[in-house]
Amino acid sequence: MTSSATPRERLLDAAGELFYRDGVNIGVDALCKAAGVSKKSMYQLFRSKDELIAESLASRGPAYQTLLHPDASDDRPARDRILTVFERQDAVVAEGNFLGCPYVSTAVELKNPEHPGSVVARHFKQQLTDFFHRELVKAGADDPGTLAIQLTMVFDGASARAVVRAQPLAGLGVSTAAALMDAAGVRSGELASQLG
């Protein structure tokens, strides 16, 4: 039923799904119809379609992070917590219907880096890098800043590979992330450089 949540919630949900599935060029008519909301309501809840794009992207953030990040109660070593992100990415891709990281895909479609949706995308990409960074600091990595960015690049590279349907990821994101951490001395034993 579409009638349980508020019009705003229904719109954000439908927008998150349809902008991802069909691209940001989908019409507001189709969007409102899918959400069971009138255009009139939409335009008094959001200033424009562009604003809806940005807000729907932002509203997906928490669920997106819950999906990828390990739980706070997961007290395995930082390296394993990082690899969890890549394992879950692999699982999401394996489900099929993968159309890329929602944030990168939207930024690609919008073209304009100053579009409010692009700003939100940049923000959430930084959140992933920040997660890696925090974990790498816990692990005592020598250069957590650089390695966190490198891991983010591997994440988005694996995503790109999945979008072009080059083949199943088959754990290549996980192994690449592991190789980079190995090369940087972030071992399973954790705190490698501090212990060394």
Place this chain on the structure above:
Amino acid sequence: MTSSATPRERLLDAAGELFYRDGVNIGVDALCKAAGVSKKSMYQLFRSKDELIAESLASRGPAYQTLLHPDASDDRPARDRILTVFERQDAVVAEGNFLGCPYVSTAVELKNPEHPGSVVARHFKQQLTDFFHRELVKAGADDPGTLAIQLTMVFDGASARAVVRAQPLAGLGVSTAAALMDAAGVRSGELASQLG
């Protein structure tokens, strides 16, 4: 002047530029106007806009590879030839106006992996992986297949980072590719594993 080349060439050039700059949703009217070609001519040169998308992507291939791949006469070690790709990517991004790898961006926008344009995108992504693979075989890498894919992922990850304007690449693609090759024993001396 737009009148020197044939209408077909003008259309392919304009399409390559405008589909990249504005996305595949740009209208055929704007496209034909930019190319100085009538819609009638366009539709007797190409069956549909979708076909033009695919053909313009394919026509960009040679120039794209010339831009990124080192020259055949460049007889430096394979590792250096591979790193050249990442250095040139860095330079392209630094020029500004970077909107992602044309093939990945188009595949993202098209959504449908069976769209003729997506097929072309897949093909050229494979060409990059094939280049890495050839060089890695020359370098005697242990697992050239896996490493070639990992390098392609780093390439696309660096590209994604540039699209979301996270910050200048600052050689991070190069250093990540180098780290992966180091970890796999592909050293500057070349043929490392065969000499070892």
Place this chain on the structure above:
DNA sequence: CGAACAGTAAACCGATCGGTTTCCATAAGC
């Protein structure tokens, strides 16, 4: 000269675009 061809400009088609407005049904507050 005259026929045939290549190609542009522009009208045209129904459909859809982002956005606004009108109308009406419901429901809560007094």
Place this chain on the structure above:
DNA sequence: GCTTATGGAAACCGATCGGTTTACTGTTCG
């Protein structure tokens, strides 16, 4: 009961969508 606010349905706006067609201008070939 009467009012006010919420919000859906749908008409409406000018512009544009992918695609077709007509009409006209060159040019080339015989």
